[in-house]
Amino acid sequence: MDVNTPEILELLKQQRRFHQEQLRLIDIALTAIESAGGRATVLPQKRNRRSKAVKKHRIQWTKEIEKLLDDYDEFNIVDLQSDLAEKREIAAAQTIQGRNVISNTLSRFIKRGRIEKIRPGVYRVVTESLSP
Known part of the structure; x- marks a missing residue:
């Protein structure tokens, strides 16, 4: 049996990507816990708890991304x-x-003319021309 077959190598690469993604997600979770001051909050379980009663924090993605675009000339995702x-x-x-x-x-920003896509994954902020 040849252990260097392309199928085995591809399978191992897929496994590596999967585990790297898992490690990245663990790092994100740890960062979130650390930013909360290490406090773990445990909610008491109630039987007839309604999920609609829980208020979720909505992230205003467009506004947050817009704030960061002013700092960029060219950027990637x-x-x-x-x-x-x-x-x-x-x-x-x-x-x-x-x-x-x-x-x-970013796709909406491209349609509005706020940014342009240079190549896959790389964008440029469109600055208004001051010349007549």
């Missing part, structure tokens, strides 16, 4: 994700759902 997490303290930006929301927001 990974830079934007990390800046949202670090500068704006939005840990959800590092998740897969956060990346999807960011991508959708």
Whole structure:
């Protein structure tokens, strides 16, 4: 049996990517816990608790991304994700759902002419021309 077959190598690479993603998610969870001051909050379980009664904090993604665009000339989505997490303290930006929301927001900005896509994953902020 040849252990260097392309199928085995590809399978191992897939496993590596999966575990790297798991480690990244663990790091995000640890960062969120540390930013909360290490306080673990345990909610008492109630039987007839209504999920609608829980107020969720909604992130205004468009507004937060718009604030960061002023700092960029050219950027990629990974830079934007990390800046949202670090500068704006939005840990959800590092998740897969956060990346999807960011991508959708950037697509809207492209349609509005606020940014332009240079190549896949790389964007440029459109600055208004001052010349007549």
